[in-house]
Amino acid sequence: MREKITEIFQQTSLSLGQSEIQAVRRKVSKRTGCRVYKQDNIGIAGAIGEANEEELYAKAERNLSYKIDYPVEATENKRVSINIDECKLNDNDLFEAVEEILKKTAERHSNFTINHKANLNTVELGLENEGQTKLYHKDKFVELGLLLKKRGSSDILDTAFSYIGRQVNPGKVIESVSELITAFEREEQLPAETLPIILHDRELTKIFQKDLSGKLFGNKASLFQEQLGAKVFNEKFSLKIANDPMESFSPIFDSEGTIAEASANWLIRDGKIIRPYTDKRTAKMYNFENTGCAGGSYDGVPTLHAPHLEIMHSEQTLKSLLNGKMGILIMMAGGGDFTPDGIFASPVQLAYLTDGERLIGKLPHFTIKGSIYNIFGKDFIGVSSDKHFTVGNERLFVTNMKLTAL
Amino acid sequence: MYNFPENFYSDVRIERIYHSTIRIEMGRLEEIKESVDLGAFIRLFDGSRWYYSSTTELDSIDKELHNLAGLAKENKEINNHPVVKRMQQNVCKQCIYQENSVEKVNLQDKLKLLETYSEHVIDDSDITHWNIVYSDNNLKKNFYSSIGSNIEFDSQIAGVRVAFRFGSGANSFTEIWCKADVCYDKITNLHSECESKIAQAKDFYKNAETIPGGNYTVVLSPMAAGIFAHESFGHKSEADFMVGDEEMLKEWQLGKRVGSEKLSIIDDGNVFGSGYVPFDDEGSKAAKTVLIENGILRGRLHSSVTAADLNEDVTGNARGMNFEFEPIVRMTCTYIDAGNISKEQLISEIKYGILVDTVKHGSGMSTFTLAPSMAYLIENGQITKPVKFSVITGNVMKTLNQIDGVSDKLELLSFVGGGCGKMEQFPLAVGFGGPFVRVKEINVQ
Numbered sequence: 001m002r003e004k005i006t007e008i009f010q011q012t013s014l015s016l017g018q019s020e021i022q023a024v025r026r027k028v029s030k031r032t033g034c035r036v037y038k039q040d041n042i043g044i045a046g047a048i049g050e051a052n053e054e055e056l057y058a059k060a061e062r063n064l065s066y067k068i069d070y071p072v073e074a075t076e077n078k079r080v081s082i083n084i085d086e087c088k089l090n091d092n093d094l095f096e097a098v099e100e101i102l103k104k105t106a107e108r109h110s111n112f113t114i115n116h117k118a119n120l121n122t123v124e125l126g127l128e129n130e131g132q133t134k135l136y137h138k139d140k141f142v143e144l145g146l147l148l149k150k151r152g153s154s155d156i157l158d159t160a161f162s163y164i165g166r167q168v169n170p171g172k173v174i175e176s177v178s179e180l181i182t183a184f185e186r187e188e189q190l191p192a193e194t195l196p197i198i199l200h201d202r203e204l205t206k207i208f209q210k211d212l213s214g215k216l217f218g219n220k221a222s223l224f225q226e227q228l229g230a231k232v233f234n235e236k237f238s239l240k241i242a243n244d245p246m247e248s249f250s251p252i253f254d255s256e257g258t259i260a261e262a263s264a265n266w267l268i269r270d271g272k273i274i275r276p277y278t279d280k281r282t283a284k285m286y287n288f289e290n291t292g293c294a295g296g297s298y299d300g301v302p303t304l305h306a307p308h309l310e311i312m313h314s315e316q317t318l319k320s321l322l323n324g325k326m327g328i329l330i331m332m333a334g335g336g337d338f339t340p341d342g343i344f345a346s347p348v349q350l351a352y353l354t355d356g357e358r359l360i361g362k363l364p365h366f367t368i369k370g371s372i373y374n375i376f377g378k379d380f381i382g383v384s385s386d387k388h389f390t391v392g393n394e395r396l397f398v399t400n401m402k403l404t405a406l
Numbered sequence: 407m408y409n410f411p412e413n414f415y416s417d418v419r420i421e422r423i424y425h426s427t428i429r430i431e432m433g434r435l436e437e438i439k440e441s442v443d444l445g446a447f448i449r450l451f452d453g454s455r456w457y458y459s460s461t462t463e464l465d466s467i468d469k470e471l472h473n474l475a476g477l478a479k480e481n482k483e484i485n486n487h488p489v490v491k492r493m494q495q496n497v498c499k500q501c502i503y504q505e506n507s508v509e510k511v512n513l514q515d516k517l518k519l520l521e522t523y524s525e526h527v528i529d530d531s532d533i534t535h536w537n538i539v540y541s542d543n544n545l546k547k548n549f550y551s552s553i554g555s556n557i558e559f560d561s562q563i564a565g566v567r568v569a570f571r572f573g574s575g576a577n578s579f580t581e582i583w584c585k586a587d588v589c590y591d592k593i594t595n596l597h598s599e600c601e602s603k604i605a606q607a608k609d610f611y612k613n614a615e616t617i618p619g620g621n622y623t624v625v626l627s628p629m630a631a632g633i634f635a636h637e638s639f640g641h642k643s644e645a646d647f648m649v650g651d652e653e654m655l656k657e658w659q660l661g662k663r664v665g666s667e668k669l670s671i672i673d674d675g676n677v678f679g680s681g682y683v684p685f686d687d688e689g690s691k692a693a694k695t696v697l698i699e700n701g702i703l704r705g706r707l708h709s710s711v712t713a714a715d716l717n718e719d720v721t722g723n724a725r726g727m728n729f730e731f732e733p734i735v736r737m738t739c740t741y742i743d744a745g746n747i748s749k750e751q752l753i754s755e756i757k758y759g760i761l762v763d764t765v766k767h768g769s770g771m772s773t774f775t776l777a778p779s780m781a782y783l784i785e786n787g788q789i790t791k792p793v794k795f796s797v798i799t800g801n802v803m804k805t806l807n808q809i810d811g812v813s814d815k816l817e818l819l820s821f822v823g824g825g826c827g828k829m830e831q832f833p834l835a836v837g838f839g840g841p842f843v844r845v846k847e848i849n850v851q
Contacts, residue, residue, distance in 0.1 A: 015456070015732070018650040023456035024477065027730060030462075048443050049462030066438045066517070113650070116829060145829075152653030154803075155771050156641060216571075219432060221534035225574040300427075301437045335775025337766060337796055339616075341576035345796035345851040347773045365773055367799065367851055406773065406799070406849070 001074050002057055003129035005033035005046075005255070005298050010122040012091045014098055016146070019106045019114045021098060026091075033298035035074075035129075036060040042070035046299020068301055072280040075257030076131030082245055082252060087140040087166040094120045094142065100170040101146075101177070108174075109181045111151050112158075119143040127257050137251035141166050144173065148181060159184045159331065159350055162392045164249060176390040183352050183359035190363055190405050191353070196322055196381055197368060198354065199330040201311050201397040203346070207338050207372055208239060209306035212267050214278035214293075218286030223342055224273055231272040232373060234380035238312035239268040241277060241291060248308055253292070255302040256280050260292035267291075267309070271377075279304045313395050314382035319356030321382050321398045328363065328403070329354045329391065342372035347406065359390065370401035409468050410552035411475035413482050415490045416450040417551035418467055419687055421729040424509040425543035428520050432536060433528055440513055445729035446470075447687070452478035453487050460730045485553065488714035494690045495554045501546065503562040503588070508542040511590050516540050519594055520566065526601050527570050532608055534578070536570040541822040542590065547685075555689040561682050563835065564590045565822030568600060572611035579611035581764065581779055586820040588678050610780045614792035617783065617850070623759035624798060624848040625752060625784065628817035630762040630776060632838030635671050635742045636826070637770035638802045640838075643673070643697045643705075644723070644735040644828075645712035655716070658703065665701040665806030670743035672696055673707055675722050679820035681739030681837025683725060688733055692722040697740075698806075709735050727831040736828060739837035745812025749842045752811045754787035760850065761789055762798065775799045798848045811844035 008030050015023035033046040034056035043063035045056045089097075098118045105114060120142055128134040143164050147157040159180045163173065207223070216222040224232075242248045243265065253259050256279060266274055278286075279294035282304050295305025314321065329352045336346020347367050353360040370379065379400035387393050410416045426440035445462045448470045457474040461467065484490055520540040527536040542564035549557040565586025572579045583603040585596050626634055648654045675683035675692030684692050688710050696704045708716070709724035712735055724733035753761065764779040775797045782789045818839035825833030 017646070021455070023458060023732065025458035025460075025732060027458075027460045029460070029730060044439060046439075046441060048445065063439070066435060068435050068438065115647075149647070149651075151651050152657065154642075154654070154657055156647045157771075215431075216535055216574075219535045221571050221574045221578065223575060223578060299439060299441060303436060332771075334771070335767070335769030335773075335777065335797060335799070337777035339794060339796050340578045340580070343796060347775050347797070347799045349771050349773055367849075369796070369851060406801075 001037045001130045003035040003037065003074055003127065004053065005035070006126040007031040007298050008124040012094060012120045014094065014118045016098070016102065016117060017115050019102045021095070021102070031298040032056065034060045036064060037070060037074050038064055040069065040071040042068050042301055044299055044301055070281065070301070072284050074129050074131055075133045078133045078135065078257060078259070080253065080259065081136040082138070084139040084166070084245060087142065089120060089142060089168065091120060094118060094168070097168045097170045101173050104174050105177050108178055112181050113149050113151065114146050115149060116145045116147040117143070125251050127253065133257050135253045135257055137245065137253070139245065139249060141249055142168050146177060148177065161390070165393065172389060179359055179390050184362045186361035188353045188361035188363055190366060190403070191326065194400065195325055196327045196398050197330060197401045197403070198318065198327045198396050198398050199333070200392065200394055201383065203333060203336065204344065204375060204397070205239065205309045205311070207342065208267065208309055212276045213304065213306065214276040214282040214286060214288050215304055217276040217288070218282060223340070227273050229273065233268060233271040233376040234378065235271045236314070236382060237268065237271050237376045237380050238266065239309055240312065241265040241267065241293065242308040242310040243292070254279065254294040255296050256294040258290055258292035258294065260290065264289050264291045277307055311383045311397060313385050315385055316382060317356065317386045318384035318388065318396055318398070321384055322356045326360070327354050327356060327398065329359070330368070333368070338372070343369070344372060344375065345369040365406045367404045367406060368401045369404070375399050375401060408471060408550060411450070411471055413480040413484060414450050414452055414475055414478060415484050415487070415493070415552055416448070416471055416474070417549065417555070417689065418446055418448050419729065420446045420464065420548040422546045423543055424507070426508070426513060426516060428517050428540040430520055430524050430538050433524070438513065438517060447726060447729045447732065448474065449732065450474040450478055451484070451489065453481040453484055456732070458732045489710050490553065492710040492713050492720050493551065493553055493688060494720065496685065496689055496691060497554070497556045500559040500684055503544055503560045506589050507544045508562060508564050508590050509544050522597065523566055523568060523600060526597065526604055527568065530604070532572050532611070533570050534572065534574055536568070538566065538568045539823060540566055549685065549689045551689055557685050557689055559684050561684070562588050563680050563820060563822060564593055565820070566593055567823050570604065570607070572608060579607065581607035584821050584823065586680055586822045588682065607780065610792045614794045617793045617795055619795065619851045621847045622850050623756050624845050625756070625759065625761045626843045626845065627761070627763045628839050628841060629819060630765045631742050631840030631843040632740070632819060633765050633768040633776060634774065635840060636737060636740045636836065636838045637768040638774040639671055639697065639806065640673065640737045640740045641770060643707050644737070645706045645708050645716055646735045649712055649715045660703055660705065662703045663701050664703045664803065665698055666809040667701040668745055668812045669698055669701050669806060669809045670696065671698040671740065672743055673723070673737050673740045675738035677739040677818055677837060679739060679818060679837040680835040681737070683722065683738045686722045686724045686733060687726045688724040690720045690722045690724065692738065695721045707735050707737065709733060725834060727834050731831050734828065734831065736834055737826065737836050739818060741816065741818055741838055742812065742840035742843055744814050744816040744841045746814050747811060749813040749815070752813050752842050752844050753784055753789065755811070756784045756844070757786060759784040760793065770802055772802060773799060774802050774805065796851050798850050800848050805845055805848065808846040809843055810846050813842035816841050
């Protein structure tokens with residue numbers, strides 16, 4: 001069976017430096033991958049730019065001689081077309097919005113500069129094969145990465161605003177950037193009492209991306225090897241694969257064409273480890289459910305990739321989760337890691353004190369530390385129901401961790 | 407040659423990249439592929455703004471130049487602009503990897519080579535999961551500019567990366583052995599080194615003990631020292647973050663003491679390996695740039711834009727990740743220079759400390775971190791036992807001043823897989839390294 005993958009990526013990218021648009025980059029890239037499935041093997045070939053498909057299929061046929069094991073069926077008779085056309089912006093709209101953000105922020109905060117990027121992206125992905133499968137995903141969205149640097153600061157950046165979405169409201173961005181800068185300028189002391197730690201969950205769910213891999217479970221190599229099926233975390237803690245195209249800005253299907261059942265997206269439910277994540281081959285080899293986590297490049301063999309994960313949010317707002325206390329919002333915590341037994345430690349380069357609604361002030365540098373079994377166990381407080389525009393328009397995760405001043 | 411529009415500065419960078427990848431996981435061939443990508447990045451400058459385009463249709467380059475000119479404003483004085491005046495006019499051909507190109511090595515031979523490396527892990531019953539990758543690329547670049555540059559050069563890297571995990575549950579340990587070099591032949595017979603690393607990792611897995619956090623004297627291996635130099639100081643030396651900031655320039659005034667007198671840090675694109683960049687993506691020749699000399703700030707890394715803004719010279723550090731990206735200021739091969747005492751003496755002078763041998767990753771702003779993979783306790787001048795902890799961390803500037811010993815042998819490292827990330831451009835191949843470096847006090851967590 002033959003199968004074709006197409007990726008078309010169109011981007012207008014504005015380079016920002018010293019609060020000015022310094023460069024404009026336009027590109028359109030097209031990539032085509034051709035796969036041939038034959039007798040439990042797969043052959044692949046790909047090209048950038050305009051491709052001669054017959055030549056690619058011929059090359060993929062030759063690639064079959066390497067006998068790459070692929071003892072599963074290609075996806076058949078599946079037709080899904082998703083075109084998210086909410087974004088009506090054009091290049092000029094982006095240009096005007098960004099110029100307004102830069103100009104008004106510079107007027108309000110002349111001691112800070114804005115640097116980095118504003119992008120308008122259009123992404124098209126297609127997978128079709130001789131088995132009557134035809135899957136298509138198209139989306140258009142804006143990415144703002146505004147690195148805010150205080151003049152004279154010895155750091156590359158001091159604070160940052162990031163946003164990904166299908167609309168841009170310059171006024172709202174300006175207010176958020178202003179809040180970040182104003183709070184940055186107001187220095188607070190590290191609180192003497194223990195306060196909840198608020199952060200985006202990505203930093204901490206990395207360990208689940210690594211150790212809930214079906215390959216690691218299948219080879220008896222996971223940190224959670226003996227805990228599959230067991231309740232090891234807080235009963236309020238549930239973790240799922242994030243594959244809603246509206247939220248994840250990525251297609252609902254994986255690179256094998258799998259669209260997993262909604263129930264198969266849950267990896268941890270009510271504190272209990274339910275299943276590892278898998279692709280077709282891993283699921284078959286180790287007798288797990290296929291969760292649709294095949295990834296890889298357009299010209300590569302589809303293989304198991306760590307998915308985006310999200311913690312199920314609570315019904316409470318951030319303020320409500322803080323329960324009348326202040327919280328410590330971690331904005332930048334680069335360089336942390338887990339020990340093999342699940343202890344996480346990281347320096348925190350930027351944190352704000354917050355009441356759950358507003359940023360109060362900047363805290364001095366410190367480190368955070370905690371065991372994964374406590375962070376998502378007895379110390380787990382929850383994920384906010386409300387999204388916070390100033391912090392990347394994300395829901396925020398609240399837990400308790402040990403904090404040590406540097 | 408291209409029709410460069412008049413009254414603008416413009417350049418064209420064409421890249422032809424051959425690359426192949428083979429991956430074996432748990433004894434099964436998972437991937438084997440080779441391909442050639444061809445594309446161009448086009449820049450045009452009108453004195454106030456840059457306009458970029460990338461294309462895989464090389465026949466359309468003149469059209470792309472014309473389109474970019476349509477977006478910009480004509481500037482008859484463009485050649486007198488400080489940025490353009492810093493652009494080098496180089497005309498040369500420097501292709502040294504065409505005879506021994508990795509493209510000429512049969513893919514089947516590369517697979518056989520990888521299978522020989524898999525023999526070191528395949529039958530080890532303590533290893534619960536493993537994955538090995540062969541990867542190479544041969545990159546040929548042509549660079550043309552409106553001021554007369556016409557350059558052709560190439561670079562190449564080939565390497566093997568072996569990742570393996572011992573045990574499971576809370577008692578597990580993952581380590582990576584990776585070696586790369588500029589010629590295929592140089593990576594075909596590194597079996598004893600690979601075997602030795604696996605044996606060391608197995609010993610670490612079985613015997614490493616947790617140590618309490620606190621402040622320790624720490625010796626960084628060449629790998630750890632290289633990552634420290636790259637993350638903690640290299641990125642700060644990239645001049646784009648100083649542009650337009652007078653106070654910042656005073657803070658980073660050349661000639662100022664920023665570290666211990668034992669410390670010298672260099673960036674050099676002439677070093678053969680994964681950081682070899684004989685010409686950057688603006689056509690400037692690679693320079694050996696001394697960033698710190700005996701603790702004194704001596705230089706920084708530039709593109710033409712940052713060099714013009716700071717009234718300094720270009721250094722050959724304007725690099726784009728590939729033909730889809732514009733050049734920005736990036737490192738090439740960054741290393742701490744060798745000192746004058748032996749590694750043994752460096753360690754023998756420590757009563758109680760830690761040797762960080764291998765590192766998973768590092769980061770650096772005003773605070774740096776290194777996440778060690780294998781580390782060892784030093785007691786009374788002797789390495790005594792393997793120890794584990796999450797990260798070492800500290801204030802960059804304070805730590806640079808606490809370096810009190812540097813060993814006499816420099817080791818420069820090359821890699822395949824991964825690389826340096828800056829903004830949207832990740833991964834970019836770089837090299838790094840150093841000697842063994844002793845720091846009086848680092849916080850261990």
